[in-house]
Amino acid sequence: MKAIVMIDYGTPDVLQEQEIAKPELKETEALVEVFATTVNSGDHLILSGAFRDIIPLRFPHILGIEIAGVVREVGANVTHVKQGDRVIGLAATGGGYADYAVVEEKGLTVIPSTLSFEETVALPAVGLTAWQALFPYGQLQPGQRILIHAGAGAVGHLAVQLAKQHGAYVIATARAENHEFVRQLGADEVIDYATTDFGETVRPVDIVLDMVRDGGDTERKSYTVLKEGGKLLSLVSPAIDRNPRTRGIEARFVRVEPNRSDWLSLIRQVQDQQLKVHIDRIFPFNAEGIAEAHRASGTGGKKGQLLIARDR
Incomplete structure (x- = not known):
């Protein structure tokens, strides 16, 4: 599969596209085909090296902690999601800047067909x-x-x-x-x-x-x-x-913990148009697009969220 990886700490220039093996599932994980992700502030700080003492990495590393996509496989002990479900997820260690990501079941929740990946991908984190x-x-x-x-x-x-x-x-x-x-x-x-x-x-x-x-x-x-x-x-x-x-x-x-009840409350408010996730810009899902999204994140002054999305 294709993945946009960081090969070292530094500026967005250290991001590059590589062909890597599809991740293997553990019993409590699901494999999600990723259609949208974000530039989260955590991703930006990990890339810069600001968190190197808190979150040590092995390179190459795939960033992207917020994902939205479709479940393609599930581990033996997964019961909350199934193949074909449209989901949003919190990938605590990253992995969203790739064709597929593995996410613990507790980090996933199903989204309704009436909502797009773009308007829900910022909810997980x-x-x-x-x-x-x-x-x-x-x-x-x-x-x-x-x-x-x-x-x-x-x-x-x-x-x-x-x-x-x-x-x-x-x-x-x-x-x-x-x-x-x-x-x-x-x-x-x-x-x-x-x-x-x-x-x-x-x-x-x-x-x-x-x-x-x-x-x-x-x-x-x-x-x-x-x-x-x-x-x-x-x-x-x-x-x-x-x-x-x-x-x-x-x-x-504030230490954020995955909580399906909290996610469902947020999804319900988006469905009812009580809560609006404002999208500042959407960048293409490739090395150039993701690097540009990180540069935009570093400049500040944005309104709402920076997204990365695939053409579908």
Whole structure:
């Protein structure tokens, strides 16, 4: 089969197409023919080498943790999916940038025929991150005030929608050119982080969702806008769990876990047109397209999700 592999850490230039053997199944896995995948922030950080101490790799390595496609084979102990099912999946160790990927059964869920791969492929990781950050971790309640950093991004644009639908007062940061987009998602206030110090303008909030990689500046400033007893939820700083409590503020790193019930809730909202996965751009499913998608991911400023999809 064809696969787009990384042959070393570095820039997108280390991605190349290779012909490799189709992966073999374990009893708890399914083989999925991949029709769509994404450039997840995790993929981008693994490629750069930023996670080399956390996730050591053997090269060549196939990136792509979010997939959408059709089940072609199942392991002996797989019961939730069957051959021919249209699925979305979270491939925890990667594998999506290939013709076929093997995914643990717990990382897969079936999608209805009424939804496309393109509008659901971002749900396995990006959608799940937004959902679990807001609800299992944040315990967001109607009427609470929440500050969502990077509100126009892949996770942010879904978190804004979900929080607003849940009855929260939503404040988001975004580039000036993305303000109207974020307001249309439901944000009550939008702050231009390039020109405005949110620490001086945001009135106290119950929850902050931080996904900004800036050396911890946004994290430190976020403490100043939280109410006593509030929650600071980070998608970028695993060490935040060890922070001493300040004014009763609970600081937690969001560790996303596959959860079929959460996925089904997200799928249902997409079906009911309550949740919209905005696609910024779709790139071709080849080495050049995937490399270009990673370059676009590194520049920032996108609205929603970057997808990689095959012609069908």
